[in-house]
Amino acid sequence: MNKKYIYSSSLAPYIKGLIDQKRADGFIYEYEAYILKTFDIFCIDNGFCGNIITRDLVMEWAVQRKTEGLNYRNQRVSFVRQLSLYMNSLGINSYIPRKTASTASTVPHIFNSEELKAFYKAVDSYRPQNEKWHRFSMEYQVIFRLYYCCGLRLAEACNLRVNDVDLHDGILKIMHSKGNKDRLVYMADDITELCRKYHQRIVSILPSTEWFFPGKDCNQPIQKHNLDKKFKQLWNMTPFADTCDKAPTIHALRHTFVVDKMNEWMLCGIKLNFMMPYLARYLGHSSVEGTFYYYHHVDRAFQIVRDKDSLSDRIIPGVVPYEE
Secondary structure, three states, X not given: OOOOOOOOOOOHHHHHHHHHHHHHOOOOXXXXXXXXXXXXXXXXXXXXXOOOOOHHHHHHHOOOOOOOOHHHHHHHHHHHHHHHHHHHHOOOOOOOOOOOOOOOOOXXXXXXXXXXXXXXXXXXXXXXXXXXXXXXXXXXXXXXXXXXXXXXXXXXXXXXXHHHEEOOXXXXXXXXXXXXXXXXXXXXXXXXXXXXXXXHHHHHHOOOOOEOOEOOOOOOEOOHHHHHHHHHHHHOXXXXXXXXXXXXXXXXXXXXXXXHHHHHHHHOOOOHHHHXXXXXXXXXXXXXXXXXXXXXXXXXXXXXXXXXXXXXXXXXXXXXXHHO
């Protein structure tokens, strides 16, 4: 069951029509519905009363805000682009904004072992002030570990249903993920046992919930934007928050999983060209190039490569004094 947003602008019938069509096609379309709600409010606040999406409206919506990055701004515009395409399919000649790629490539923060320990210590010690929400303390303990231990994307863990989690064999069924792809993710024995104990406790509180991580509204999954805020709060509880050059995000846990796994294989002498197709499939990537992208920006990764490289000293000789 998806959250029901009430749309009230002059474009509301088309927004609702697009969402209904996407969900009928099998997409969850929850985050998109939330962003389209902000677009609906934007139209009302700016006095827009038209029945088509105009270029002027799109240009105003596309202005990058001081509080957001370029990628988020491009994402907002892309959802309105989908709305325009939907309206055009109905014969309503709306302006279609140009498809803009997310060109702001940033180097992700990769957690070291001490940062991970400090973060999970903060997670395990957190208790909501309102007793009504104490169940979230155990939800956070499990969901934040799934991001690192299984390399999940943000939405993939949030949208897990109870029926998607095989607690006997330790398998997560990831449905309608990026690119509308499905896959199976196998959990290690210790994380499977953690999920078993968590599930026993959560069903004792909410016996009828269909969501593995229910939100404040137990009929809805935990929301991505709320989890993002909680991650930042918990990270700021660590001693590394003030010394870190780049504030990490939940997605950094997925990046760290990839880097740590590849480093582990290299240290053990396991050939990456054998393992990378399996890792790419595990992460839901369409090719190994997408998986290597997670790795090639990371300074800590290349030190492992150098340490394992037994040929470079013989191939590239050191500079002798007269050559300096």
